[in-house]
Amino acid sequence: MNYEATIGLEVHVQLKTYSKMFCGCANIYGDAPNSHACPICLGLPGALPTPNEQALRLTALTGLMLSCEIAPRCKFDRKNYFYADMPKNYQISQYDLPICLGGGLDLMMECYPKDAQKDVTTTKHIGLVRIHLEEDVGKSFHFEDSTGVDFNRAGTPLMEIVTQPEINSPEEAFAFLSTLRNTLLYGNVSDADMEKGQLRCDCNVSVRPVGQKEFGTKIEIKNMNSISGVRRALAYEIERQKQSLDHGKKLTQETRRWDDATGTTFLMRSKEMAHDYRYFPEPDLMPVETAPWLDEVRKQVPELPNARKRRFMEQFKLTEYNAGVLVADLELADFFETAASRSKNPNTTANWIVNDLLRELGATGKPLSESPIRSAELIELVDLTESGKINSKQARDVFIEMFQTGKKPGVIVEEKGLSQVSDAGAIEKFCDEIIAANTKIAADIKGGNTKAIGALVGQVMKLSKGKANPAMVNEILKKKLVS
Amino acid sequence: MSLHTWSLFQAAEAIRRKEVSSTDLVKALLARMEKVEPRVQAFLHINAENALEQARLCDAGSAKGLLHGVPVALKDILNVKGQPCTCASKILKGYIAPYDATTVVRLREAGAVLLGRTNMDEFAMGSSTENSAYQKTHNPWDLERIPGGSSGGSAAAVAADECLAALGTDTGGSIRQPAALCGCVGLKPTYGRVSRFGLVAFASSLDQIGPLTKNVRDAALLLGVLAGKDPLDSTTLPDAVPDYMNTLEQGVKGLRLGLPREYFVDGMDPEVEKLIRAAAGELQKQGAEIVKISLPHTPHAVAAYYVIATAEASANLARFDGVRYGYRANDPVDLLDMYGRTRAEGFGAEVKRRIVLGTYVLSSGYHDACYLRAQKVRTLIRHDFEQAFQKCDAILTPTSPTPAFKIGEKTEDPLQMYLADIFTIAVNLAGICGISVPCGFVKNVGKLPVGLQILGPSLGEETILRIARAYEQATPWHKEKPGLL
Numbered sequence: 001m002n003y004e005a006t007i008g009l010e011v012h013v014q015l016k017t018y019s020k021m022f023c024g025c026a027n028i029y030g031d032a033p034n035s036h037a038c039p040i041c042l043g044l045p046g047a048l049p050t051p052n053e054q055a056l057r058l059t060a061l062t063g064l065m066l067s068c069e070i071a072p073r074c075k076f077d078r079k080n081y082f083y084a085d086m087p088k089n090y091q092i093s094q095y096d097l098p099i100c101l102g103g104g105l106d107l108m109m110e111c112y113p114k115d116a117q118k119d120v121t122t123t124k125h126i127g128l129v130r131i132h133l134e135e136d137v138g139k140s141f142h143f144e145d146s147t148g149v150d151f152n153r154a155g156t157p158l159m160e161i162v163t164q165p166e167i168n169s170p171e172e173a174f175a176f177l178s179t180l181r182n183t184l185l186y187g188n189v190s191d192a193d194m195e196k197g198q199l200r201c202d203c204n205v206s207v208r209p210v211g212q213k214e215f216g217t218k219i220e221i222k223n224m225n226s227i228s229g230v231r232r233a234l235a236y237e238i239e240r241q242k243q244s245l246d247h248g249k250k251l252t253q254e255t256r257r258w259d260d261a262t263g264t265t266f267l268m269r270s271k272e273m274a275h276d277y278r279y280f281p282e283p284d285l286m287p288v289e290t291a292p293w294l295d296e297v298r299k300q301v302p303e304l305p306n307a308r309k310r311r312f313m314e315q316f317k318l319t320e321y322n323a324g325v326l327v328a329d330l331e332l333a334d335f336f337e338t339a340a341s342r343s344k345n346p347n348t349t350a351n352w353i354v355n356d357l358l359r360e361l362g363a364t365g366k367p368l369s370e371s372p373i374r375s376a377e378l379i380e381l382v383d384l385t386e387s388g389k390i391n392s393k394q395a396r397d398v399f400i401e402m403f404q405t406g407k408k409p410g411v412i413v414e415e416k417g418l419s420q421v422s423d424a425g426a427i428e429k430f431c432d433e434i435i436a437a438n439t440k441i442a443a444d445i446k447g448g449n450t451k452a453i454g455a456l457v458g459q460v461m462k463l464s465k466g467k468a469n470p471a472m473v474n475e476i477l478k479k480k481l482v483s
Numbered sequence: 484m485s486l487h488t489w490s491l492f493q494a495a496e497a498i499r500r501k502e503v504s505s506t507d508l509v510k511a512l513l514a515r516m517e518k519v520e521p522r523v524q525a526f527l528h529i530n531a532e533n534a535l536e537q538a539r540l541c542d543a544g545s546a547k548g549l550l551h552g553v554p555v556a557l558k559d560i561l562n563v564k565g566q567p568c569t570c571a572s573k574i575l576k577g578y579i580a581p582y583d584a585t586t587v588v589r590l591r592e593a594g595a596v597l598l599g600r601t602n603m604d605e606f607a608m609g610s611s612t613e614n615s616a617y618q619k620t621h622n623p624w625d626l627e628r629i630p631g632g633s634s635g636g637s638a639a640a641v642a643a644d645e646c647l648a649a650l651g652t653d654t655g656g657s658i659r660q661p662a663a664l665c666g667c668v669g670l671k672p673t674y675g676r677v678s679r680f681g682l683v684a685f686a687s688s689l690d691q692i693g694p695l696t697k698n699v700r701d702a703a704l705l706l707g708v709l710a711g712k713d714p715l716d717s718t719t720l721p722d723a724v725p726d727y728m729n730t731l732e733q734g735v736k737g738l739r740l741g742l743p744r745e746y747f748v749d750g751m752d753p754e755v756e757k758l759i760r761a762a763a764g765e766l767q768k769q770g771a772e773i774v775k776i777s778l779p780h781t782p783h784a785v786a787a788y789y790v791i792a793t794a795e796a797s798a799n800l801a802r803f804d805g806v807r808y809g810y811r812a813n814d815p816v817d818l819l820d821m822y823g824r825t826r827a828e829g830f831g832a833e834v835k836r837r838i839v840l841g842t843y844v845l846s847s848g849y850h851d852a853c854y855l856r857a858q859k860v861r862t863l864i865r866h867d868f869e870q871a872f873q874k875c876d877a878i879l880t881p882t883s884p885t886p887a888f889k890i891g892e893k894t895e896d897p898l899q900m901y902l903a904d905i906f907t908i909a910v911n912l913a914g915i916c917g918i919s920v921p922c923g924f925v926k927n928v929g930k931l932p933v934g935l936q937i938l939g940p941s942l943g944e945e946t947i948l949r950i951a952r953a954y955e956q957a958t959p960w961h962k963e964k965p966g967l968l
Contacts, residue, residue, distance in 0.1 A: 039582050043802045045575070045683040046562045046584060050717050078798050080845070084818055089801035149806070278845035280854060283688035283795055286717050 001246065003207040005238045006215050007167035009176065012200040013159040013190045014136065015058045021135045021157040022049030022092065029196065033141075033150035041155030043087030048284050051076070053293070055157035056099065058189040059133045060290060060297045062159060063100030065187050065304060066180075068131060073289055074099040076133075076282040081275045085138035085149045093160075095279040098132035099290065104164075108305060110328035111178035113231060116171040126176050127164035134158050159189075165204065165215065170234035177201060177227045178328070179305075185330040186302050194226050201230055206251075207241045216241070217251035221265055223258045233258040237265050308333060316346035325354045331368050332358075339375035344386045352378055352399070360403045372406035373399075381409040389413065391420045393466055422469040424476070427460070430468060431476050434459045445481040453477055486511035487644040488964070491553060491701035494647055498541075498552040505538035505552030505596055508647075512554055512598065516645050519967055522626055524618045525640035527559045528567055529599040537596040549708060551594030556646035558637050559600040560607055561692070562681040563587050566597075570683050571615035572605045574803045574810045574829030584681020585713045586650060586692050593708045598646050601636030605831045606800065607657055607685040609633050610903035613894055614833045621890070622665060623965040625929050628887040631661030631903075637695045638665035643967060648696040648705055652682055654689045655788055656882075656907025659919035662695050663882035663934020666921045666963070668951070669695045670702045671907075673941050674914035675720040677706075678713030684799040686792035687718075689911040698961050699920060699952040703727035706944060722942060730945045735953045736770030738946070741875035745781035746906055752885045755933050758923040759881045762935045765957055766879070766950065774875050778867040783860045784909040785901060790844045790857035791912070797841030803829065836897065861912045868913045872940040877950055880906050882919040882934035906936060916944050920951045921960035932960070 017027050023040035039047040060070050077095035104127040109120050138154035140147055161180070167173050181199060184192045192199045201224055206216035221237055224230045237256070244251055255274070256265040303311070305327040312323040312333075326333045336353050340346035357378075361371060381402070385395045390413055401412045413419060421427060434456055435442045444452050453474070460473045486494070486508050497503045513531050520526060534554065541552035557563065560570050562580035564587075569575045583591070590597065604614035612620045612635025620635045622628040623643040630639040634651030638661035641649050651658040653671035662669025670693045677692045684690060694705035710724045742763060747756060767773050805811035805825035812828055815821030830838070844853035871878060884905060893900045910917045915938060922935035935954065939947040955961050 042807060044581070044808070045568065045570070045578075045802070046580075046681040047582075048680050048716050050715060080798055080801065082801065082804065082822055084804075084806050087802065087807065088798075089804055090798045276847045278797075278842065278847075278850070280794055280798070280845055280850075283686075284684075284716075284718065 002210045003242050003245070004210050005168055005205060005207050005234075006165045007169075007173050007234060008165035008204040009163045009167065009173060010202040010204070011161040011163075011177070011180065013062075013161065013184060013192060014198040015055050015157040015159055016188065016190050017052055017054045017058065017157055019052060019054075020155040021052050021055055021133070022155055025155065027156045028152070029198075031152060033148070033152065035152060037151045037154070041087065042151055049092060051285060051288060052157060055133060056288060056290070057293060057297050058157075058187075059099050059131060059159050060294060061187050061300055062161075062184065062189050063103060063131050064298060064301045065183050066100075066103040066105055066128060066131070066161075068100035068103030068128060070290055070294060071097060071099055071101060072291055073097070073287050075287040076285045077279045078282050079134075080278040083137065084147065085140045085151075085154065087138065087151065087154050091134055091137065092282055092285070093134035094132035097287075098130045099288070100131035103128045103131075105176070105179055105183065106306070107172060107175040108179045108182070108324070108328055110324045111182065112171055112175040113228070116174075124172065126166050126172070129162040129164055131159060131161045134160060170231040170238070173203065173234055174227055174231040177230060181227070182305055182328060182330060186304055188302075197225070203230060203234055203237075205234055205237055205241070207238055207245065217253055219251065219253065220255045221258050222255060222268065225260065229258065229260055232260075232263060233265060236263060240265065312336075316340050316350065318347055318350050322347070322350040322354050325358075326350065329368075335368060335375055339378050343379045343382050345382055348382050348385070349378060352382065356396070356399055360400075372404075373402050377402060377408055384409055384413060388422055388469065389420060390418055391466070391470055393461075393470075394418050394420060419467070420469050421464055421467045422472060424472065427464075427468050427472050427476055430460045430463050431473065431480060434463060435477075435480065442481055450482055453481065487515040489647060490697045491550070491555075491648040492704055495550055495553050495704070499546060505541040505554075506535065508552065509534050509538040509554050509596060509598070512646060515643075519623075519643050520645060522621060522967070523623055523639050523643045523645065524620050525601055525630075525636040525643065525645055526556070526599045527569060527571065527602050527615075527617055527636065530566070534596055534598050541594060541596060546594060548593035549704065550590065552596060553594070554596040554598040554647060555590060555705075556598045556601050556637060556640050556649035557587070558603050558634050558649065558651050560603060560652055560683045561587060561650060562683070563597060567600065568683065569617070570606045571603045571617055572830065572834070573616045574825070576810055578809050582681065585678035585715055586709050587681060589708055595708075601634070601640050601649055603636055604633035604657075605834050606683070606796070607633040607652055607654055607690075608796070608833050608837055610656070610660060610900055611888070611890075611893065612636060612661070613890065614831055616831055619890060622887045623967050624666060624931055625887065627889055628931070629664070629890050631664035631883070631887060633657040633661075634669075634695060635661045638662050638667055638669065641665070641667045641695050641697060642965060644964070648694055648701055650692055650709075651695045652685075652690055652692050653907075653911065654685050654792060655911050656904040658693045658695060659882050659907050659917055659934065659936060660904060663919045663921075663936070664887040664932065666932030666960070666965070667695055667697055668699055668702050668918065668920050668955075668961070669693065669934075670706060670918045670944070670948075671910065671916060672706060672710065672944060673720070673916040674911075675718050676916070676942065676944065677709045678711075678716040678719050680713055680715040684795075686795040687799060688795060689788075689792055691911075699918075699948060699955045700728070700731060702918065703731050703948045703952075706948075720942070725945055727945060727948055730949055731952045733949050734769065735766050735950050737772075738877065738950065739772045739774050739875040740766055740950070741774050741776035741871055741878040743776050743778045743781070743871065743878060743880060745778050746880040750884070751881065752925065754925040754927060755881050755883075755885065758925070758933045759879065759935060762922040762954060763879050766954055769953055769957065771950075776871045776874055776878065778864075778871055778909065780860060780863045780867050781909055784864055784912060785905055787857040787860035787864070788904075788908045788912060789840065789901060790853050791861060793837045793841030794845050794854050795841070797838045797845065800830075800834065800838055805829075833897070864909050865913045868909075868915055868938075868940070876939075877943065877946055878938040880936045880938065882906060882936040886925050886928070886931035886933055910938055915939060915941050916947060918947045918951050920955055922954070922958070923960055924963075
């Protein structure tokens with residue numbers, strides 16, 4: 001039977017605030033255990049929360065970037081369940097009056113997995129249900145015969161973004177998370193690194209026979225720690241559900257855990273074991289009015305990827321493809337814009353980044369931040385080619401050398417004596433030598449087979465050890481053989 | 484000099500004029516405790532050396548504030564840095580608080596000496612202080628009887644002259660009811676008037692800290708020190724704190740005082756009713772106008788209260804799990820076993836009863852029928868009072884339907900115990916303020932004090948203090964002492 005998948009995501013995002021959500025402790029990742037804890041975030045008897053306005057503003061900013069409606073008034077609620085790393089055994093969250101409602105985002109083509117981009121034909125919109133703000137829990141560490149808890153993360157602000165069940169494939173889920181992550185980085189609301197737990201995602205996925213109106217049985221998957229992990233987990237889970245249905249099995253609502261090592265999901269808890277969170281309004285906090293600062297936040301909404309893409313195409317005359325690849329990664333777009341603003345040929349600069357730099361980074365597994373080639377060096381390389389000092393073939397060799405050694409392009413050109421030969425007299429000598437050695441081809445060309453001229457150009461370039469200016473070679477050969 | 488019988492104001496003035504030293508006062512109170520505490524058992528912790536050291540520093544230093552050198556006792560539910568804070572529960576045995584409650588900071592800033600920690604019903608859940616995991620406190624007027632609760636230790640300590648004043652907390656009457664039953668003054672401020680930071684929460688939307696004192700002026704003095712906006716408690720009110728001492732003597736002439744029909748019901752002790760009507764008559768004599776009012780949703784207050792308070796308590800007390808502090812069951816086999824046994828062994832029966840009830844009313848399927856409906860009732864009760872305060876400036880009621888009952892008399896019947904708060908609970912639901920002042924004694928079962936409750940609108944503390952003061956000045960009740968000696 002043919003099935004279709006329905007996917008909804010719940011994405012948790014750690015906000016980049018100075019302090020925790022309800023106390024003054026620093027919001028810092030990776031310090032010594034329990035070095036950022038106080039009576040409030042430890043849930044000591046008698047301690048009370050006070051809300052962090054910066055976290056509220058960052059959540060509203062996210063909402064504005066994702067076209068949400070920002071509630072004029074929102075409130076906090078208590079979500080009750082017991083867990084050793086949760087100090088109060090309730091989490092302060094938002095239940096029925098979240099800070100952001102609705103909204104959504106368009107999946108950027110460049111944010112799909114590389115191998116799936118060719119199949120993307122239309123821009124798909126994924127709607128959001130809501131965005132709310134809550135506090136994070138601590139972290140348990142299991143030792144041989146005991147468990148320790150680090151409360152540094154306890155009480156740090158956590159934003160939860162809930163999508164509509166409008167995602168239909170693992171690739172779309174991948175694209176959603178990549179597009180979302182990029183947007184979050186544009187707004188500087190989070191570092192959104194999934195491997196560091198700054199971005200976490202639970203997936204709700206069901207399958208149904210094509211044409212069936214009702215959704216299939218919803219199954220939740222947890223514990224993915226990369227965007228590609230989400231794709232793999234969903235692909236596995238959808239296949240598992242399809243096969244179960246094909247074998248006539250009935251699926252039951254449950255929560256499953258993704259195991260990245262084995263590439264499988266396994267049962268965590270069934271519906272009967274699901275928590276009853278017993279939400280009720282948090283009596284320690286007053287409802288929050290957003291109006292006093294919302295206008296200020298509106299002014300902080302940055303240029304978003306799509307707008308930046310259009311601007312790159314207009315301002316720098318980039319191809320849609322290049323602009324798209326660049327803006328799909330904030331760091332890359334910034335890298336380009338820094339270089340392009342000082343470069344004689346922004347489009348060539350874009351080509352270098354999109355084709356060569358990304359290829360080399362990909363091959364060596366380096367992030368852009370560790371690229372041996374920075375924008376200043378790239379500008380220099382583009383200038384060397386634009387001024388005719390080196391030709392494009394030489395430039396490619398120089399680029400590889402730059403990437404491998406971190407040397408400046410000017411230094412490499414000098415060390416290797418790579419300057420392009422643009423002296424007409426010298427080139428003419430090379431041409432004459434090649435014509436003399438290839439009388440048959442030369443006769444052919446003279447006889448009207450002008451296409452064969454390419455073969456001679458190649459030989460001249462070889463003879464000049466690649467230094468001759470190829471355009472001039474072409475021109476001189478033409479002058480000599482085609483009258 | 485019998486310094487222990489002094490009032491807070493009297494002691495503060497005497498210290499300021501250097502007529503007595505703080506050390507003299509502390510010593511007198513410690514001596515008094517030695518004499519009566521074995522029979523009253525109002526205190527859970529008395530740190531005599533620490534109190535004397537604080538007094539010595541006060542005597543050596545210059546005056547810090549209104550309460551310079553004056554000893555005050557604290558209910559054992561308020562955090563004092565470096566001191567135990569057990570909430571009269573086994574689950575917090577050995578716990579040492581690492582920070583000061585805001586009210587404690589304010590007392591320290593005013594120069595007060597922190598004398599000791601008073602007994603209470605476990606986590607403030609109860610009306611007789613019998614739910615303490617550690618000891619029973621005895622009513623100084625009749626040692627066979629309960630002192631009221633949950634701030635029974637504070638009320639008994641004040642009544643027995645073991646301290647000059649004490650702080651209590653009031654979630655459904657826990658300051659006013661013990662004050663009435665022990666013959667002292669107890670004030671529950673408007674919700675948000677006094678910071679709750681550092682008060683171990685029972686029901687966060689109802690809890691307030693307030694003074695238990697020997698007279699109304701002391702209550703005004705202490706409230707002035709405690710009240711005000713606190714950045715650490717988002718629910719505190721931003722309104723400026725008036726000088727309560729300033730308006731204290733303005734009398735009741737021209738004030739309209741409401742008598743709510745619903746608070747004079749069948750089953751009320753006839754002697755209590757007689758005393759309340761007499762008190763109303765006294766105030767009328769002084770120029771107040773007595774008006775009849777109605778608070779129609781009063782009969783639903785107790786039910787709504789026990790849903791909302793227990794719901795909040797079920798979450799507030801979830802943190803006592805043996806993971807980070809306090810009691811932990813021995814050799815748990817796993818986390819669930821640790822939670823289960825820690826809480827089963829650490830909490831007393833009444834606390835567990837309320838946690839179970841609160842968990843139940845929030846559970847899916849019952850949430851709307853119980854919790855949501857109780858919230859609606861709460862809104863109606865608030866409206867009742869808002870409408871009533873259109874017709875009057877303050878409301879007069881009994882504080883408790885009966886005087887102090889015998890120890891053990893109601894422990895087997897939680898519902899009967901819950902009804903002890905029938906006249907005080909609605910005030911917490913509405914978030915308004917109330918004060919209990921002595922208004923006489925019943926004689927039919929021995930001499931037992933009775934309290935007059937005066938209720939004011941939100942931030943009406945000045946008005947109710949003024950009325951209470953006018954009544955107190957005209958009557959002898961607050962001058963009478965229990966015959967303990």
